[in-house]
Amino acid sequence: MDPLPDIAPFRRRLDELDAQMADASFYTNPRKAAEISREQQKLVQLVNDYRAHERAGRDIAEAEALMRDAAADADLRELAAGELEALRTKRASLAAELLHAMIPPEPTDSRNTVMEIRAGTGGDEASLFAAELFRLYSKFAEGRGWKVQPMSSSASDRGGLKEVIFLITGADVYKWLKFESGVHRVQRVPVTEANGRIHTSTVTVAVLPEAEEVDVQIDPQDLEITVSRASGPGGQGVNTTDSAVQILHKPTGLIVQCADERSQLKNKARAMTVLRSRLLKRREEEEHAKYAAVRRSQIGSGDRSERIRTYNFPQNRLTDHRIGLTLYNLPQVMEGDIDAVIAALQKADFEEKLATLTGAPIAARRSDAPEE
Known part of the structure; x- marks a missing residue:
């Protein structure tokens, strides 16, 4: 031993x-x-x-x-x-x-989580898949007894989502969802494709531990807050009052917008929650960068610029490229059954932390899925 x-x-x-x-x-x-x-x-x-x-x-x-x-x-x-x-x-x-x-848990593992899903390349198909990912995570949260609270969203013309921001509250939410951050790629025949060709689209997912006021101190002088009338569905009250709120954090250039509530105060409170969470995540990423040689990709760096996962519908295949995991149960995955994926990512994270602690070499990982 x-x-x-x-x-x-x-x-x-x-x-x-x-x-x-x-x-x-x-x-x-x-x-x-x-x-x-x-x-x-x-x-x-x-x-x-x-x-x-x-x-x-x-x-x-x-x-x-x-x-x-x-x-x-x-x-x-x-x-x-x-x-x-x-x-x-x-x-x-x-x-x-x-x-x-x-190997102690991350300090934020027990936190509630703010998730941000945005359509990337692929136009309408990307926005449709963004809506499907929102449903996937909502179903996963429901299965674990967590609560999902939408905070901001922007719908596309074909019923998808250009962007959606939501808060998930419950036990150890961030511990379970932190590895979902990154670029998610979908390969399938879009409903708008008449010739049956497979298209590739992308969606970005950001996972942020909910920050408390004691975690991130924000100087009111650093904020530029503007209000406007909300647009889109929501009833007369939303469209006739200055309820939409945009907050610019001048030192970092971060911009947060919230318009889902009819109350300006509620939208401001939600926008501040998202802003604090983004600032906390940024601080964590700066700390994690010190260990980038050991912990690459989202399992440490939180880098959202790299593709982390592919959902290939014609082959019924899900591949997580960080750990070389391939599953052939895409319908179940899209219904929120991602426990096996998350468990594999948690295991890989533990092995990397253990290797750092003991000085043992980290086993190389690769994806067995073909590049398409």
Whole structure:
């Protein structure tokens, strides 16, 4: 069995947290105190499991030595042989738990998530597929008991979506959806194609952890807010009042528009939620860039410029190009059944983090799907 990563850094961190918790001013910031307490409890469990893993290793060595000892009583050797399998199983289980514990979750994994879907190349076909992806993620969220709240949308002439922004709330939403960020490619015969030719279109998906005000401090002087009358469906009230809101964040040039609500205040609040989430995501991407040599593509960089997935309808095939995963169940996928894809991406992410922690080489991945 390969050795576990060094426990010393985790013990040092536990000592630091114990010292902080012993300070008289520890509870002056309840939120920070709760975060530190949770981290301290996890580290205590990790250190205890590491000790149990070491004890199991010593017990295995003693049992193996006893079995090799020709002078030992036959009954003792038989007893040692009987215990050896259980000890090895226990040690292997502890090792797996330790490896997972030594790779902490991303701080934003438990957050709600803002998703932005935009039609890319392909005209009407791209907007139609953007609407289908919105339905896919809505069905996936529904299946997990999450709530989907549309925030902004722009419809195309043929019933598709040029753009849709929505908030998904629930348990560990970002943990499950963060790998969906990127360019999604669709290959199929569009309904508008009279000659039966296969077209290729693209849709971009951005996945942003919902930011709280304490995460991103925004100076009101950095904002340029304009209001206008909303257009499109929504009733008389939407079209006759200045309810649409556009916010420009001058330092970054980010622009957010929200017009789905009749209330200007509600649209402003939603626009601020999206803006904070985009700024938080930008900050995370800057931090992740430090590790770009190890964690490429969305599994770390969040780069949306690269194609991450192909949906090939004539071949009933879905291919995730980052990990070389190919599935032939596209109808089920389009109904929101993407658990297998996400599980494979999470596994790949864990392996890359583990390789970084242990210094082991990362296995190369490739797509087996043909380029079309």
